[in-house]
Amino acid sequence: MSYPTPWQGQWPHQPSPGQGGGSMLAATADRERAVDVLRAGYAEGRLREDELEKRVARAYDARTVGELMLLVADLPQGPQTAPAVQGPPMGFRPVPPTFLPSPVQRTNGKAVGALVCGLLTVPTLGLTGIPAVVLGHTARAELRRTEEAGEGMALTGLVFGWLSIGGWALLILLGLIAASASSG
Incomplete structure (x- = not known):
């Protein structure tokens, strides 16, 4: 057959x-x-x-x-x-991790403060430069220990802070040179 x-x-x-x-x-x-x-x-x-x-x-x-x-x-x-095991409903397919949104990291508050103080150095004529530098260094130290985000903010605050401190230092140095040249 x-x-x-x-x-x-x-x-x-x-x-x-x-x-x-x-x-x-x-x-x-x-x-x-x-x-x-x-x-x-x-x-x-x-x-x-x-x-x-x-x-x-x-x-x-x-x-x-x-x-x-x-x-x-x-x-x-x-x-x-x-x-053989009853699975999810028909037509349901789990989303591969590649296509899932990445988990949102918490942003370090001191990094945000460093960025704000760094950006405010321009309108405040450099008065927020020292807080920007202090907050920026503190934030970077904390970021090394934690899983928080904010490295770029801390670094931006540091750059603007140090630029304003450098600008004030240069301005004071030029003032001292001008004062010593006019008195001598």
Whole structure:
């Protein structure tokens, strides 16, 4: 007696609902996965071209996962059985960590203070330079010990703070030179 091949759909051993989800309705992704397995089988020389075309057509017409499993049952990659454990609802796929938003880091308060004081050195004519430097160095020390964000803010505050201190030092030095040159 000659049995028909499984992919012709007349195979006597259709999976029952309890055997790997064979009666579960097939999704587009399931059909595409089956077609990929079929194409790989053709590329490896396991299927003839006419057989590939017939199976691909049946894969796109399949209503259940069981029908798809039968189409790829005689190929190395197939069939993929559904997990026995009840998982998430159908159609649910967990989002890969790559596509999840990154967790928001807490920003160091002293780094924010250093940035504000550093930026205020321009309108205050350098009066906030010393607080910017103190806050910037303190913030950078804390950032090395903690997982907080704010390195760029602390560094910006330090740069503006030191520039204002340097500007005041240069201004005082030029004033002293001018005072000593005029008195001498």
